[in-house]
Each structure stands twice: as structure tokens, then as C-alpha cells.
Amino acid sequence: xxxxxxxxxxxxxxxxxxxxxxxxxxxxxxxxxxxxxxxxxxxxxxxxxxxxxxxxxxxxxxxxxxxxxxxxxxxxxxxxxxxxxxxxxxxxxxxxxxxxxxxxxxxxxxxxxxxxxxxxxxxxxxxxxxxxxxxxxxxxxxxxxxxxxxxxxxxxxxxxxxxxxxxxxxxxxxxxxxxxxxxxxxxxxxxxxxxxxxxxxxxxxxxxxxxxxxxxxxxxxxxxxxxxxxxxxxxxxxxxxxxxxxxxxxxxxxxxxxxxxxxxxxxxxxxxxxxxxxxxxxxxxxxxxxxxxxxxxxxxxxxxxxxxxxxxxxxxxxxxxxxxxxxxxxxxxxxxxxxxxxxxxxxxxxxxxxxxxxxxxxxxxxxxxxxxxxxxxxxxxxxxxxxxxxxxxxxxxxxxxxxxxxxxxxxxxxxxxxxxxxxxxxxxxxxxxxxxxxxxxxxxxxxxxxxxxxxxxxxxxxxxxxxxxxxxxxxxxxxxxxxxxxxxxxxxxxxxxxxxxxxxxxxxxxxxxxxxxxxxxxxxxxxxxxxxxxxxxxxxxxxxxxxxxxxxxxxxxxxxxxxxxxxxxxxxxxxxxxxxxxxxxxxxxxxxxxxxxxxxxxxxxxxxxxxxxxxxxxxxxxxxxxxxxxxxxxxxxxxxxxxxxxxxxxxxxxxxxxxxxxxx
Ligand code: ADP
Ligand code: MG
Numbered sequence: 001x002x003x004x005x006x007x008x009x010x011x012x013x014x015x016x017x018x019x020x021x022x023x024x025x026x027x028x029x030x031x032x033x034x035x036x037x038x039x040x041x042x043x044x045x046x047x048x049x050x051x052x053x054x055x056x057x058x059x060x061x062x063x064x065x066x067x068x069x070x071x072x073x074x075x076x077x078x079x080x081x082x083x084x085x086x087x088x089x090x091x092x093x094x095x096x097x098x099x100x101x102x103x104x105x106x107x108x109x110x111x112x113x114x115x116x117x118x119x120x121x122x123x124x125x126x127x128x129x130x131x132x133x134x135x136x137x138x139x140x141x142x143x144x145x146x147x148x149x150x151x152x153x154x155x156x157x158x159x160x161x162x163x164x165x166x167x168x169x170x171x172x173x174x175x176x177x178x179x180x181x182x183x184x185x186x187x188x189x190x191x192x193x194x195x196x197x198x199x200x201x202x203x204x205x206x207x208x209x210x211x212x213x214x215x216x217x218x219x220x221x222x223x224x225x226x227x228x229x230x231x232x233x234x235x236x237x238x239x240x241x242x243x244x245x246x247x248x249x250x251x252x253x254x255x256x257x258x259x260x261x262x263x264x265x266x267x268x269x270x271x272x273x274x275x276x277x278x279x280x281x282x283x284x285x286x287x288x289x290x291x292x293x294x295x296x297x298x299x300x301x302x303x304x305x306x307x308x309x310x311x312x313x314x315x316x317x318x319x320x321x322x323x324x325x326x327x328x329x330x331x332x333x334x335x336x337x338x339x340x341x342x343x344x345x346x347x348x349x350x351x352x353x354x355x356x357x358x359x360x361x362x363x364x365x366x367x368x369x370x371x372x373x374x375x376x377x378x379x380x381x382x383x384x385x386x387x388x389x390x391x392x393x394x395x396x397x398x399x400x401x402x403x404x405x406x407x408x409x410x411x412x413x414x415x416x417x418x419x420x421x422x423x424x425x426x427x428x429x430x431x432x433x434x435x436x437x438x439x440x441x442x443x444x445x446x447x448x449x450x451x452x453x454x455x456x457x458x459x460x461x462x463x464x465x466x467x468x469x470x471x472x473x474x475x476x477x478x479x480x481x482x483x484x485x486x487x488x489x490x491x492x493x494x495x496x497x498x499x500x501x502x503x504x505x506x507x508x509x510x511x512x513x514x515x516x517x518x519x520x521x522x523x524x525x526x527x528x529x530x531x532x533x534x535x536x537x538x539x540x541x542x543x544x545x546x547x548x549x550x551x552x553x554x555x556x557x558x559x560x561x562x563x564x565x566x567x568x569x570x571x572x573x574x575x576x577x578x579x580x581x582x583x584x585x586x587x588x589x590x591x592x593x594x595x596x597x598x599x600x601x602x603x604x605x606x607x608x609x610x611x612x613x614x615x616x617x618x619x620x621x622x623x624x625x626x627x628x629x630x631x632x633x634x635x636x637x638x639x640x641x642x643x644x645x646x647x648x649x650x651x652x653x654x655x656x657x658x659x660x661x662x663x664x
């Protein structure tokens with residue numbers, strides 16, 4: 001079923017005004033777009049009233065055979081009494097305009113109100129149910145059937161004025177005519193689908209819709225002569241669209257000191273009243289409830305007047321037209337309807353969803369950063385009055401977490417931060433890759449001449465051995481050879497950084513490796529006074545990698561950590577080895593050293609970047625580590641706080657062959 005009200009997702013601007021307004025919690029937001037859960041909707045139309053974007057549409061009330069009936073002189077219009085507020089400047093012309101459109105008769109729905117009023121008076125006298133709830137407002141009936149089914153027995157089993165008028169007309173004119181109801185109400189459209197009016201009323205239009213049909217037919221209502229409604233004429237039923245109209249028509253008391261009879265209008269008061277009745281707090285015998293502030297505030301009223309001016313218009317119309325009613329004819333019409341069945345039935349069509357338990361609610365609240373009472377702003381931006389109410393709706397799967405504005409802002413902030421970090425990492429990886437290319441090119445070029453230098457230097461060295469008094473020369477040549485060797489090392493490191501080295505894979509225990517490195521480092525003078533802690537949280541610390549290269553990475557990390565703690569009062573080196581998954585392991589090396597300045601973050605893995613004194617740092621340790629870890633398809637990252645310390649994390653696949661299959 002298409003439903004009486006439908007959402008237009010492309011027009012929705014996510015203000016959530018409709019959610020705030022919807023008494024049935026029938027609006028579901030999916031991926032930020034509001035849609036209507038039709039089986040929950042009570043068709044009250046409050047969402048239409050608040051949607052400034054026109055993102056809620058009323059399904060047109062035109063049934064297929066409406067136009068045919070109109071053109072063949074078979075259509076009869078029943079007009080709700082609030083028409084006077086809708087056509088406030090020319091309501092006297094409405095009957096003629098509708099007849100000009102093609103309706104053969106234009107009849108006041110208020111006559112239906114006259115018909116049912118005595119039934120209310122009777123029900124009040126005889127019913128054992130307390131309180132009786134009026135059933136003239138279809139939105140109220142829908143709400144009770146779906147959300148207060150325990151009150152279904154309280155609903156008066158009497159048709160609405162529209163239904164009563166239609167049954168009367170149908171009894172006069174038979175099955176061939178097409179009855180169209182015209183009013184301010186969207187819920188009336190749902191009423192003809194159920195409530196025993198199926199086949200009695202054929203179409204339902206709002207005032208706005210019929211105005212469009214009139215103007216589309218080229219009829220200018222201002223140019224039409226005034227004219228009366230067709231018979232049967234209505235009497236006091238004309239007051240129905242005003243609060244208390246039913247009581248007046250049924251000649252029931254409207255005294256404010258009268259506790260037995262209560263009139264309630266408007267959404268929030270209606271909901272409050274139904275709640276009170278459900279909790280047995282109300283002693284009244286009869287409650288007249290209207291979901292809107294009188295039918296003159298219905299969503300299809302289409303009037304530029306405010307509430308009070310509309311009310312005045314109705315009073316003006318009632319007073320004027322009552323004078324013209326021939327009471328005798330009216331009484332005859334009423335008498336002729338004595339055998340009409342004006343009863344109806346209501347059903348329990350429960351749509352309530354289970355309220356999530358406390359544990360689930362707390363979990364939902366926590367997931368939107370609202371663990372404590374202090375975090376719960378109850379700002380209402382989501383469309384719900386409190387964070388708790390919102391969480392309940394999320395738990396009922398009728399709302400999504402992203403509707404919470406503070407949560408969304410936090411999430412956006414996080415997404416922005418992570419995007420920025422990723423961007424920086426990408427930028428730095430790109431930079432390192434191009435440095436790597438350059439370094440590899442230079443290294444290859446230098447490697448050959450270096451080899452030649454070393455070869456000839458060793459030849460010279462051997463020739464010098466044969467000479468007498470050659471000690472000085474020999475020392476000079478050995479300087480050449482040492483320096484060339486140093487260059488060769490640098491070149492090899494650069495090739496490692498450029499990931500152009502080769503991997504000699506072995507399986508080994510990474511925990512044992514770290515323990516061995518520490519054993520070698522501890523006796524060194526620069527390692528004195530450092531408190532070392534090594535932790536393992538893995539049942540399987542065996543990895544497949546290039547043992548020598550990984551050893552170099554870990555050694556570089558530990559040396560840097562020790563150097564960073566040179567001037568620290570507390571010197572703690574902690575190495576934690578733990579599983580990330582069955583496939584990945586991480587080694588975190590943290591220190592309580594000087595930390596890294598933010599501006600240096602981007603340079604840490606750049607070859608030759610060092611903050612150490614000349615001769616102390618080469619700036620290659622981290623570049624080499626980066627290259628080696630990348631060759632292993634792993635990750636190396638760090639976190640640091642200046643003055644507190646740094647933590648470098650190396651992530652490795654336990655089986656490098658697996659990493660290849662995952663990566664390639
Ligand atoms: P080097 O140690 O020769 O300076 P590295 O490549 O090993 O070169 O390190 C580069 C730079 O990174 C260091 O000079 C230092 O500024 C910074 N660094 C690396 N590790 C740490 C650490 N644990 N604490 C503080 N700074 C560090
Ligand atoms: Mg270093």
C-alpha cells in the first residue's frame with residue numbers, strides 16, 4: 001500500500017521537524033532520509049504541517065472512476081463544515097462552484113453530525129464503558145487502534161459525521177453514484193479504507209486538492225454565483241469542527257465545572273488524555289477528543305487565516321445558515337434516517353514495539369557518547385525530546401544514531417582527523433617513495449665506482465706491502481679502504497630504504513630475538529640506568545621474516561629510545577609484543593625520552609634526517625627500518641609526546657607469504 005502520506009526523500013533537508021511532530025513515531029530515517037512506515041502512520045498529517053520543504057505528500061484522493069462519474073452526472077459531494085474557514089472570502093459560492101465542476105449534489109457533512117449526535121447522547125446514558133471516547137476524529141481512532149489498543153472498547157461504536165452523511169446519501173441514491181468527501185483532514189482518507197466505509201465513500205479530497213481541481217477545470221470561484229447546499233440541510237452539526245461542537249449538537253453539557261464530560265483538542269493534550277485514561281486517572285463519562293485543534297486546524301484546511309479568525313468564520317457561517325434552515329424539513333430528514341445503521345467497529349491493530357531493556361539502552365547511549373547523565377544534553381536536535389527517548393527509538397530500530405547532532409559532529413571531527421592523518425601518511429609515503437627512487441638510482445651509480453675504488457685500494461695495499469718504509473702509505477690506503485667501506489654500507493642501507501634489498505626469510509621467535517638484543521645492549525654504557533620491561537601477549541610469537549633485517553629494525557628502535565632518554569630522570573624502556581590477529585603481530589617499543597616535536601613527524605623516516613649532534617646521528621636508522629618493514633609488507637608508526645616519551649609500533653604478518661596473497 002502506498003499510504004496516505006508519503007515522503008519525498010529528495011526534498012528532505014534532515015531538519016527532523018517531522019519526527020518531533022509525529023505522535024506515532026512512524027517516521028524512519030535511513031541514511032539520513034526520512035521515510036514513513038505506513039503501518040505505523042495514523043495519517044494525522046502533522047508531519048505535513050511542519051515540513052517547510054514539501055517533503056511529505058498527501059496521496060491524491062482521486063479514485064479511478066471519479067472523473068467518469070463527474071462527467072456522467074453521477075458524483076455527489078459531501079463537504080465538511082470547516083469549508084467556511086478554507087474559502088473564507090467566498091464560502092457562499094462553494095456549493096455552486098462544485099456543481100459547476102460536475103457534482104449533481106453538494107451536501108453538508110454536518111448533516112451526518114446531526115445524525116450521530118443523538119446516538120452519542122444515548123450511548124452516554126446506556127454504556128457501561130467509562131469513559132466513552134468520541135470516534136469522530138479518524139486520527140484519534142487510528143492512534144488508539146495502533147498504540148492504545150487497550151482503549152479500543154472505549155471508542156464509541158458510532159460512525160463519523162462523514163460516514164453517517166455518506167450512508168444516508170447512499171441509502172437515497174443507491175450504488176451507482178460516486179460519493180466524494182471534501183474536508184480539511186488527511187486521516188479521513190484512511191477512514192474510507194477501513195471503518196466500514198469501504199464502498200460507501202469513493203473519494204476523499206482535502207480542500208486544497210479540490211481547489212486545484214476547480215481551478216484546473218478553468219472555474220474561477222469568484223465569478224460563480226452564490227448558492228445553497230442541496231438537501232438534506234444540516235442543523236447544529238455545523239458546529240462540529242469547533243472544539244465542543246459535538247457536545248453542542250448532542251445537547252450535552254459543556255459546563256467547565258462539569259467533570260463528566262471533557263473536551264480535548266490538539267496533539268499533545270490528546271496524547272496526555274489517552275495516557276491518563278489508560279492509567280485510570282480519568283473519572284469522566286465522556287471524552288470528546290480531536291487530534292487537531294478543531295477540524296479547522298486540519299492539515300488540508302488551506303486557509304491563510306489564523307486559528308481564531310477561522311473559528312470566527314465558522315461561527316459566522318453557522319449563525320447565517322442556521323436562520324435559513326427549515327427546521328421541519330430537517331426534522332423530517334432526521335426521521336427518515338431512523339433505520340440507518342450508523343454503527344461501526346474498531347479493531348486492535350497494535351503497532352507498539354518492545355521497549356529495549358536497560359542494558360541495551362545504556363549500550364546505545366554509550367555508542368552515541370552519552371554514557372553519563374552529564375553527557376545527555378537533551379537538545380532535541382534529533383527530533384526526540386530526550387536522549388533516552390531517542391535511544392529507545394534507536395533500540396526499536398526506528399531511528400539511526402547519526403540523527404544525534406552532537407554525536408554526528410564528534411564523528412565528523414574524528415573522520416576529519418583520520419582523513420587528515422591518512423592524507424599526511426599518504427603524502428609522507430609518497431615523499432619517501434620518491435626519495436627512495438632517487439636514493440636507489442644514486443646508490444646503484446655509486447656502487448660500481450665504489451667497488452672499483454675498493455678493488456684498486458686493496459691492490460695498492462698489497463703492492464705497498466712489498467715496498468720498504470711503506471708504513472705511512474699503508475695507513476693512508478687503509479683510510480681510503482675504510483671510508484669506501486663506510487660508503488658501501490651507506491649505499492646498502494639506502495638500497496634497503498628504497499626496498500630494493502632482498503629478503504632472506506626464516507621462521508624465528510620474535511620474543512627471543514628482542515630478549516637477545518636486550519641482553520647485548522644492557523652491558524653497554526649508554527644503556528646503564530635504563531629500566532627495561534619486556535612483555536609478551538601471544539601464544540605464537542613465531543614469525544616468518546628476514547631475521548637479520550628485523551633485528552636491525554628493533555636494534556635501531558631500541559638505540560633511538562635509549563638515546564632519547566639520555567637526559568630523562570625516569571628511564572623506562574618497555575617492549576610489548578602482542579597478537580593483533582591470528583595473522584598479525586605487533587611490537588611496541590616505548591620510552592620515557594624527550595619525545596618528538598610535531599613539526600618533525602613528517603621527517604622521521606626520511607633518510608639523513610637527524611636531530612642529533614654531527615657525528616652522533618646519521619639519520620638513517622628510521623629510514624632503514626621503514627624500508628625493511630615495508631619490504632615485509634608491514635607497518636611502522638609512532639606516537640609521541642614532547643617531554644614524556646615516544647612509542648614506535650611495528651606490525652608484521654606472521655607469514656609473509658600470506659601478506660603477499662592479501663596484498664597482491
Ligand atoms: P638518528 O638516530 O641517527 O638521528 P634515526 O633515523 O634513527 O636517526 O632517527 C631520526 C630522528 O628521529 C632522530 O634524530 C630523532 O630526532 C627522532 N627519533 C627517532 N626515534 C626517537 C625516539 N625514540 N625518541 C625521540 N626521537 C626519536
Ligand atoms: Mg638512530
